[in-house]
Amino acid sequence: MTDRDDVIRETHETSVAAAFEGDLPIGTRKPSAIRRLSGRYLPAVVAFVTVILLWEGLTRAFEVKTFILPKPSEIMASFVETSSTIWGVGLNTFIEAAGGFVIGVTLAVATSLAAARWVGFREGMLPLAIALNATPIAALAPIFNNWFGLTNPFSKMGVVAVVVYFPVMINTTRGLLEVDPAEIELMRSIAATETELMRRVRIPNALPYFFASLKVATALSLIAAIIAEYFGGPQDVLGQYIVNRAQLFQFPDAWAAILVASIIGVTFYVVILVFERIFMPWHVSLRKVE
């Protein structure tokens, strides 16, 4: 038994690695840690700082009115001043986004596994999934508010789940199905069952696709939650806060809240990265760039 397991694991890992391995020339010196880090992050930092400075400078020089485009300094001032409010509403929105994310991803994984296993299910489900994907959030939100209740957070989570479902499902299904034929042949040659094929070949193969789709889903979940909130519900959420501030011309406040939304989105993304590293340490994309 163990030998068979080892054979399968080694074959799989070798074939993946072989596809991407490149050998470094002998004698290549690795640069120091600081140089490596700054090489990686410095361009981004420089670009970011330049944009902020330009923004501040140009809005000052042209005396742009605050309600057209606020200065970064005004936004930061508001960010600090309203921090307890915006982080509070940000958390409420994140709960909706995360809840919908979990629901959507769970459904997506379940249907992907079924779709990979049974052709009939796949053929039947795909058109429905595509139709669901085409439904705009603006149409779903009021309907879900009506079905689940305006004050029920699940009405927003439902919208998030629908939005997140399709990208995760389609990518995971692809990952489960697009397996190297050689591996499938090997499995069949040692009389592996469908379940073993799924567990040992398809699922590991699908993990990169799955995590890639999760990264997309983090941003989508936050956007969907915020937009769904526009259509009514408790007012201590980002969507309502941003729109209300904007309508009252309090744009520094609105931008500060948008900044909170971005920070939450990036953090969510990083969390997925961490999970990716835990579950897929062997994958080539996680090897450091030399």
Next chain:
Amino acid sequence: MRLSKWRSHMLLFAVLALVVASCGGDEGVTTPDCDEVDEVRLQLQWFAQSQFAGYYVAHDNGFYEDQCLDVTILEGAVEIVPQQVLATGGAEFGLAWVPKALVSRDAGAEIVNIAQVFERSGTLEVSWADSGITEPADWAGKKVGNWGFGNEFELTAAINRFNVADVELIGQDFSMAALLNREIDAAEAMIYNEYAQVLEAVNPETNELYQPSDLNVIDFNDVGTAMLQDAVWVSAAWIAEAGNEDIAERFLTASFQGWIHCLDNFDECVDVVLNNGSTLGQSHQEWQLNEILGLIFPASNGIGVMNVALWDQTVDVATSEIAELQGKEISADAYRTDLAEAAIANLGDMDTDGSGYSRRDIELREAGE
């Protein structure tokens, strides 16, 4: 003998004809000679409905044309903020509530109130009769709905003023579904719009329309935190340009004429609104026009001319209860009355006070048909 009798009859007839021609119609309005026609845009604050009947009537009945104006009426929507449209030059005239406009002014939008058309506030907080909510103190611990977007100030001012604790503020959409589903305990409603939407819904228990007796209503005019609502605003920069004050005066003349026309031509005005594509149907627009005219008329100084005591009350509530305006000075040039007064003068002996106006009974039909 016969000839002089015939002559005297003709004379009598001629005099009578003149008298009939000059009263009851929209004669006596000063209209300029149209050497050139000015194109202007009016930004409404909501979709086409009786709330804007005066402007639609002025457009369709040619009153704007008589004043040498080619007016394009821009419908509003949830996301359209008239003060912003004005401030960015998207329209010459915009309708907005005073508190929202004051907050916009404070944030840098330079707009001026040239005509205070609505003298009374139409905002209500509506609950079911069995909820026991009859005054602001009863909102404690309850789910109280409002629309946000600056429409909530009268409500939040009342909550502050009466120190009502533990109010859970819920954002409503612009239907009354949340109240009808009993998801919220109190809902914000305009007496001329959303309140009627409840009365146009069928009560599943009786299979008939809901009745006013099924509802408790808190009127912000009674509570004391009502603030002035629909007014005509212009950009300060635009009105300062040469010739635009004259355009504004002519615009107000025709607009006021439209509203006054509706005092005596109610059904015609409802038809004009329906013809301009109102979403809700006839009985709803009748209800709305009935209530709107009651917010405008009687007008203490004539339609559109600011009642200073009411302005002061609005500023008082706004600067004490609205977070963005607390402790701020509202400058006196936020509004002007000269243009509205000149417009009234142009209207000759038309009924600019509407002092005889009283609401009629309107029968609502399901879904406002």
